[in-house]
Amino acid sequence: MNRSRSQKSIKAIQNFYFALLSICLMLIWLSAVNVGEVDAEAKLKANIPDLCYDCHKELKKDLSAKYVHFLFKDGKCITCHNSHVSTIKGLMNDDINSICLSCHENLRDLIRKGIVHPALKESSCTGCHNAHSSEYNYILIGEEKTLCRNCHEKLKEQFEKPHACVPFKEGKCSECHNSHASTEEGLLLSSSNKLCQKCHPPRCRAGEVSISTMVKDSDCTSCHTGHSSRTKGLPGPYGHTDFLIRNCEKCHNPITANAKITTRLEGQALCFSCHKKEDSKYKYIDNDVHVKNVKNPCNICHDYHGSRKKNLTKNEKKICNGCHESTEKRTASMEKALKTVRCAPVRDRKCFECHIPMHSDRPFNYRDAEDLMCARCHESQHKITHPIGATVIDPRNGKPVTCTSCHSMHSAMAEFLLTADRNRALCVQCHKM
Numbered sequence: 219m220n221r222s223r224s225q226k227s228i229k230a231i232q233n234f235y236f237a238l239l240s241i242c243l244m245l246i247w248l249s250a251v252n253v254g255e256v257d258a259e260a261k262l263k264a265n266i267p268d269l270c271y272d273c274h275k276e277l278k279k280d281l282s283a284k285y286v287h288f289l290f291k292d293g294k295c296i297t298c299h300n301s302h303v304s305t306i307k308g309l310m311n312d313d314i315n316s317i318c319l320s321c322h323e324n325l326r327d328l329i330r331k332g333i334v335h336p337a338l339k340e341s342s343c344t345g346c347h348n349a350h351s352s353e354y355n356y357i358l359i360g361e362e363k364t365l366c367r368n369c370h371e372k373l374k375e376q377f378e379k380p381h382a383c384v385p386f387k388e389g390k391c392s393e394c395h396n397s398h399a400s401t402e403e404g405l406l407l408s409s410s411n412k413l414c415q416k417c418h419p420p421r422c423r424a425g426e427v428s429i430s431t432m433v434k435d436s437d438c439t440s441c442h443t444g445h446s447s448r449t450k451g452l453p454g455p456y457g458h459t460d461f462l463i464r465n466c467e468k469c470h471n472p473i474t475a476n477a478k479i480t481t482r483l484e485g486q487a488l489c490f491s492c493h494k495k496e497d498s499k500y501k502y503i504d505n506d507v508h509v510k511n512v513k514n515p516c517n518i519c520h521d522y523h524g525s526r527k528k529n530l531t532k533n534e535k536k537i538c539n540g541c542h543e544s545t546e547k548r549t550a551s552m553e554k555a556l557k558t559v560r561c562a563p564v565r566d567r568k569c570f571e572c573h574i575p576m577h578s579d580r581p582f583n584y585r586d587a588e589d590l591m592c593a594r595c596h597e598s599q600h601k602i603t604h605p606i607g608a609t610v611i612d613p614r615n616g617k618p619v620t621c622t623s624c625h626s627m628h629s630a631m632a633e634f635l636l637t638a639d640r641n642r643a644l645c646v647q648c649h650k651m
Contacts, residue, residue, distance in 0.1 A: 363389025
C-alpha cells in the first residue's frame with residue numbers, strides 16, 4: 219500500500235517537472251521568434267522610403283511638386299499603406315477618409331458638429347486632393363474654381379453677370395466657404411455678416427437715405443447674393459419684385475435718416491395685401507401648430523427681401539431643427555450607419571421639398587399624397603413598386619401600404635432607406651413563411 223502511494227508521488231513530481239520544462243522551452247522558442255522578427259526587420263534590403271522607390275520609381279518625381287504632403291515628403295509610407303496586404307485598393311491601412319481624419323482632427327470635429335459638404339459624404343478625400351503632392355494649393359487635384367464648378371454647374375452662368383463679389387469673380391471659393399463642413403448655411407466660414415464685413419462695411423441705401431447703421435447687424439444674405447448679379451449691390455438672386463427694383467415704399471412707410479424703419483401694415487396683413495388669403499395654398503395658415511400665436515407666420519419660413527431660392531424660403535435645417543432635434547439626431551445616426559444616403563432632400567436637409575407647414579393639412583404637412591410625392595423623384599421605382607394603395611392593407615397595423623410602410627426617411631436601418639434588410643428581415647414581417 220505504501221509502495222503504491224510512493225510510486226504515485228514520484229509520478230506526480232515527474233509530471234510537474236515535465237510541465238515546467240515544457241513552459242520553459244515554449245518561452246525560449248517565443249523569445250527566439252521575437253529576436254527573429256527584429257532581425258528580419260533589421261535586414262530589410264533598404265530603409266523606407268528608398269525601398270518603396272525601388273519599385274515605385276514614378277513617385278519619386280512627385281517630391282519636386284510645388285505642394286507636397288508632409289507624410290509623403292518625410293517618407294512615412296507605412297503611416298497610410300500596409301506594406302503587405304490590404305482589403306482596400308492602394309494597400310491602404312484603413313478607408314481613405316478615416317486615415318486623413320486621424321491627423322486632421324479639427325476637420326473631424328467640425329464634420330461631427332456641422333453641415334457636411336455632399337462631395338465629402340459621397341466620395342473620399344482623394345476625390346479633390348492628391349494624397350502625395352500637387353501643383354495646386356491644398357494639394358488639390360486641379361485648380362480650385364475648376365473643381366468647384368465641376369459639381370456646381372449652375373454657378374457657371376453667374377460668372378457671366380456684370381456685377382460680382384471679388385473672391386467669386388476670381389474663383390477663390392475657399393475665401394468664403396469651407397469645402398469640408400461648416401456650422402453655417404452654405405458652408406460659409408463664419409456668419410455672412412462677419413464674413414462680408416471683412417472686406418467691406420455695409421453701404422446700404424433706401425433711395426437717397428443711408429440705412430447702414432440699421433442693417434449692420436443683419437444677415438447680409440437676406441438681401442444680397444454673395445456671388446453675382448445683373449444689378450449693382452448684388453440684390454437677390456431671388457426676391458420680391460419691388461425689393462429688386464428698389465421700390466421700398468411698396469411695403470415700408472417713407473424711410474428717413476436715423477429713424478426706425480416701419481411697414482405700412484402690421485404682421486401677416488402686409489403679406490396678404492398682395493398674396494390673397496383666400497388662395498387655397500394659404501387656407502391652413504391659421505390652424506397650423508408651427509405658427510400658433512405668431513404675429514406674422516409668413517416670416518417663419520420666408521425671407522421678405524431676397525433669397526437664394528425662388529420661393530424665398532429660409533434655411534430649413536435651422537428652422538426645423540429648432541424643435542425637431544430628435545429627428546435630426548435620428549437622421550444623423552442613420553447616415554453614420556448607412557454611410558451613403560442617396561435621397562437628396564434628406565441628405566441635404568431640404569425639408570421643404572417634402573414638408574410644407576402652413577400650406578398642407580396632410581400628415582406631417584406632406585406636400586402631396588405620400589406615394590405621389592415620392593414618385594416625383596423615383597419615377598421608375600414607382601412603376602414597379604410593391605403593391606401599394608387603399609386596397610393593399612398592411613397586416614402589421616391594418617392601414618393601407620404606402621412608401622413609408624417599408625422605407626424610413628429618418629430612421630432607416632438598411633440600404634435604400636429600408637426599415638430592415640430586404641433579403642428577409644423586412645419581408646417576413648408581413649409574409650409569414
